[in-house]
Amino acid sequence: MRDTQARFRIPGVTASEPDGSVGFRILGPLEAVGGGVTHRPRGPKVRKLLALLAVRAHDIVEVDTLVEELWDGAPPPTAVSTVRTHIYHLRQELERELGAGAVRDVISTEATGYSLRTAPGRLDLENFTRLYGQGRAELRAGRREKALERLDTALGLWRGRTLSDVGQGRVLAGHAARIEELRVRAQELRIEAAMGLGRHRELVPELRRLVAVDPLNEWLHARLIDALHRCGRRGDALRAFHDVRAVLAEELGLEPSEDLRQLQHHILAGGSAA
Structure with a gap:
């Protein structure tokens, strides 16, 4: 799915960045963006795999955790090799759609699993969390106008329910619930700031x-x-x-x-x- 860069000129993950790196958006449908292109990965298990890597970006997601999420506690004998195959196809798909240069090393293979390594500012969840923290700090300091500005920007990154187009097993659903709770708290703080301003x-x-x-x-x-x-x-x-x-x-x-x-x-x- 291709689109113009203008659509993504928001204070979150944009379709084009100076360093040419790929970004991901999970605060709504799952999307990968880069080089003026936005792409929604195909295949339910591939989307689920990428989603789990994204909610735990920069952490190592163990193969056992991926197997549990993909097969909901009832994996086939070939589960581990199938995960490797899904990772391979995901890398190939992202390179084909977004460019090999942008995607290179973004999904790293580790001793016990895989990790999504994004550049700063290239994951909407990280941007939201940073702005939310700034808004909370401003409100605690009594700077309601600045708090409202930060929280408005943070909430503007949301495009719908977390990973709304991804089927969620137990592991992923737990992460999605945690993220949704952060959204609710940001809304509450925004309301507090606005009411304090009359x-x-x-x-x-x-x-x-x-x-x-x-x-x-x-x-x-x-x-x-x-x-x-x-x-x-x-x-x-x-x-x-x-x-x-x-x-x-x-x-x-x-x-x-x-x-x-x-x-x-x-x-x-x-x-x-x-």
Whole structure:
């Protein structure tokens, strides 16, 4: 799959870099990019193998781990040799699509397994993690504007669910869940920064979207209720509380948390929205 360089001019992994090295994107569909080209590897096992190398970039992924992921605990007698064959075909495919120079040595063979060795800035997960860490540090230091800028940039790297086009076994699913948790935390920090800057009205549509995606997340519901209240929309805030109470009762048989109940009482008592 070929595309123009302009499509990838984002603060993540671009299709063309001065050093000519290949990059990988896993925050959405799995993609390899380089030389003005983006490529999605073919074959479910090849994609799964590359995905596992990418989520553990720069580490050695043991052959036993690859076998477990590819065959879900029931490998054939030829599993180890088949992994070697998949690695060979993956290297050949990447060289053919992205150029031998860009791909050379990016997948290294080690004594116990294989390792994906990417140049700095050429893996979107690494870029996201770096920006997330910067945003968190800025927020802790009270620099909300800078925190919001870093976190906006970090979240802008996401194109969908982690490795959305890759079938995931137990090992890969565990890594994907960890990465998704980082995304959720980045969203929470971004909301904290924006609310600290008084951007409650701007946050309401985003919070409604996030609540629709994750309806059991009481922290998000509380931020939505608070944002509505701070916008002077007391009735909407109370309706949002009743909505989360109904969802929790129907799905989990639970009452809202103490924090949510205190927020409701504060609104009912006519507490200041400032």
